[in-house]
Amino acid sequence: MSGMSRIKEFNLPDLGEGLTEGEILTWLVKVGDTIELNQPIVEVETAKAAVEIPAKWAGKVQAIFHGEGTTVEVGTPIIAIDTDPGAGPVDTPSTTGAPAGDLPTPSAASLAAVEVAPTEGAVEPGLIGGPAPGGRTAVLVGYGPRTTAAKRRPRKGGVPPQAQAAPAPVQPAPEPVRPAPAPVVTPAASDRNGHGGATRGGLVLAKPPVRKLAKDLGVDLSTLTGSGPLGSITREDVQRAASGAPTAAEPLTVASPAAASFGADRERRIPVKxxxxxxxxxxxxxxxxxxxxxxxxxxxxxxxxxxxxxxxxxxxxxxxxxxxxxxxxxxxxxxxxxxxxxxxxxxxxxxxxxxxxxxxxxxxxxxxxxxxxxxxxxxxxxxxxxxxxxxxxxxxxxxxxxxxxxxxxxxxxxxxxxxxxxxxxxxxxxxxxxxxxxxxxxxxxxxxxxxxxxxxxxxxxxxxxxxxxxxxxxxxxxxxxxxxxxxxxxxxxxxx
Known part of the structure; x- marks a missing residue:
């Protein structure tokens, strides 16, 4: 069995009742585990209940794309499974036990190793990374981050599941790539200190529509600090810069005598989800x-x-x-x-x-x-x-x-x-x-x-x-x- 057909991505399935997304509560497997057909692999909370999702294939867990606490849309890949692990190793980066931020860059062969399961409807391309071999542009985990910030739960320690990076599939470049090659960015390659930042590996992280908007408004993306996932620049960041409003890195502050006693440090915000x-x-x-x-x-x-x-x-x-x-x-x-x-x-x-x-x-x-x-x-x-x-x-x-x-x-x-x-x-x-x-x-x-x-x-x-x-x-x-x-x-x- 070839690498193209043996590594399959399992998408978050349609959970019925018009539900369009779910939050990953608990991964029941980890990278390297051998799993059986219909074995529960992840517990997902929808807007109605927490449900366990079974595996669509038997095999070996090759990669986990989203960590616990992340909200994922239906149809988005959440895990990659090697359906024929006995056929030998695949050319994918080993992430088991690797510290967050130190994961190896996938090779060109590994970028082509993951077979994406068909889903209904088109998925917007992800953030533009460096040019990949063959004139194609690599993207972050195939689909890029959501337009809203990922919601995560605090973890006690260890490598978060999202650090178990998957080989990123390649897609045709939606716009001309930068002339200077740069390494492909994985989720684990974000700032280890947890800071955002608009660039990774010298590249500005922004989706094609955001890049076009910045070009039309005359905004230099390299001067902005992104407020989106992984420090990516959003449409709102560009519009704020064009209007002259404070950016995400320069929040508007108002001095108040009571700020020390009744400030944000004494408030607790709970996401409604x-x-x-x-x-x-x-x-x-x-x-x-x-x-x-x-x-x-x-x-x-x-x-x-x-x-x-x-x-x-x-x-x-x-x-x-x-x-x-x-x-x-x-x-x-x-x-x-x-x-x-x-x-x-x-x-x-x-x-x-x-x-x-x-x-x-x-x-x-x-x-x-x-x-x-x-x-x-x-x-x-x-x-x-x-x-x-x-x-x-x-x-x-x-x-x-x-x-x-x-x-x-x-x-x-x-x-x-x-x-x-x-x-x-x-x-x-x-x-x-x-x-x-x-x-x-x-x-x-x-x-x-x-x-x-x-x-x-x-x-x-x-x-x-x-x-x-x-x-x-x-x-x-x-x-x-x-x-x-x-x-x-x-x-x-x-x-x-």
């Missing part, structure tokens, strides 16, 4: 699209708590996690059967009423709020529903919820009571018409049979889309949920 970014976008879109109405109902759930105790004591339920949320979920599912319009969505000129309930359960995780759902929950028995809730919560806490588990929800419950909160006014998940907030169960004085007694009490909050659900329907639905929780056994006998 992944699950939190998607949640923010969804909540903003929902809040300003669907007209929300929220109603509240306080319920005596003493009988429900006693019913749970009796359920836990049954032999066949002793290994099942039984919580108040189980009864709330059952109450919602039964109330939907009595009021189907609550389980619907607005589709512009029509209302889509679902005959199935994909019951969403809002879950707080380390990566932010996610809402996985139990598919067709209305068909489950009480025991099956309990098992499904347990599995959903454990999977979410482990960060293993898949994008499919968070898609297609029709109605949601958010259990704010676990935080000791009485209730809230939840925002609808996009595409749903109702969400129920379940508050904390507290012992409170309550009038029961004409006397004030200590009772177990909770407050429910129902937010709904007023385009679909009017006040009467929302009130009836919430009242039915409350009636079930007030006396589950009586409601089961009356409704089923």
């Amino acid at each position: 992944g699950v939190r970014k998607l949640t923010a976008e969804n909540m903003s879109r929902s809040a300003f699209t669907a007209p929300h109405v929220t109603e509240f109902l306080t319920v005596d759930v003493t009988r429900a708590m006693k019913a749970l105790d009796r359920l836990r004591s049954r032999r066949e339920w002793r290994d099942v996690r039984v919580s108040p949320l189980l009864l709330v979920a059952k109450a919602v599912l039964l109330a939907v059967k009595r009021h189907p319009m609550v389980n619907s969505s607005w589709a512009g000129d029509e209302i889509v009423v679902k005959e199935y309930v994909n019951l969403g359960i809002a879950a707080a995780t380390e990566r932010g709020l996610i809402v996985p759902n139990i598919k067709d929950a209305g068909r489950l028995t009480l025991r099956e529903l309990a098992d499904a809730l347990t599995d959903l919560v454990q999977t979410a806490k482990a960060g293993k919820t898949s994008p499919a588990d968070m898609s297609g929800g029709t109605l949601t419950i958010t259990n704010v009571g676990v935080f000791g909160v009485d209730t809230g006014t939840p925002i609808l998940p996009p595409g749903e018409s109702a969400i129920l907030a379940f508050g904390a169960v507290r012992e409170m004085p309550w009038v029961h049979k004409g006397k004030v007694r200590p009772r177990q009490v909770t407050t429910l909050g129902l937010s709904f889309d007023h385009r679909i659900i009017d006040g009467e329907l929302g009130s009836k639905f919430l009242r039915d949920v409350g009636d079930f929780l007030a006396d589950p056994e009586a409601a089961l006998l009356a409704w089923t």
Whole structure:
């Protein structure tokens, strides 16, 4: 097998649900490892979940292109695999154990050794490096950096995965190259001290469109300090220089007496990405699209708590996690059967009423709020529903919820009571018409049979889309949920 066909690049695959990028959380392999077909090689966080991606080929890891904490677009190469390592060595630089910044320059043969797997759509060429043999121009890792700065996590030590440089493929030069040859630049050849800088090996790092813009505006790129990845010069850098504004190397500062006490050194900036970014976008879109109405109902759930105790004591339920949320979920599912319009969505000129309930359960995780759902929950028995809730919560806490588990929800419950909160006014998940907030169960004085007694009490909050659900329907639905929780056994006998 030739070097051209045995070394293959594996691109970040399409993870579905319209996701266009993912952040590399953890590499599960390293350069030199022998891997099997479908072996998990990397854990990637998308805007919906963290997923493990399996290898497309068996073989030996030849190179890793992006380090942990880097956000990568779908279709971008992330790893190179030698699919026939027994055929002998390939002419590629060995990077295992090499210190960052001291990696060897790939040879002309190694530049041609990597076969790029086909992807949909064209990819913009990367930064221009020195001229390669044969009148072709080498680029940084085939595709160049993103237009936004790569986001990285601090590492405890050792060589970062991005230092395990790959042989860079060659592409036709999009513009005439400089007359003086210069070495090809790899990601590891950046300034070892972590500083940016607009040049590497005597060359200005800038993409062809940026070079053209600088030429049109009369800006000398060699005089600029880039603010882009690897110190590359961006369009904004050129435009600032043309307008006479301070460059990235000359930030505008304003003296302030309070600067010493309230400066940037006492601020912490957290990038908005992944699950939190998607949640923010969804909540903003929902809040300003669907007209929300929220109603509240306080319920005596003493009988429900006693019913749970009796359920836990049954032999066949002793290994099942039984919580108040189980009864709330059952109450919602039964109330939907009595009021189907609550389980619907607005589709512009029509209302889509679902005959199935994909019951969403809002879950707080380390990566932010996610809402996985139990598919067709209305068909489950009480025991099956309990098992499904347990599995959903454990999977979410482990960060293993898949994008499919968070898609297609029709109605949601958010259990704010676990935080000791009485209730809230939840925002609808996009595409749903109702969400129920379940508050904390507290012992409170309550009038029961004409006397004030200590009772177990909770407050429910129902937010709904007023385009679909009017006040009467929302009130009836919430009242039915409350009636079930007030006396589950009586409601089961009356409704089923």
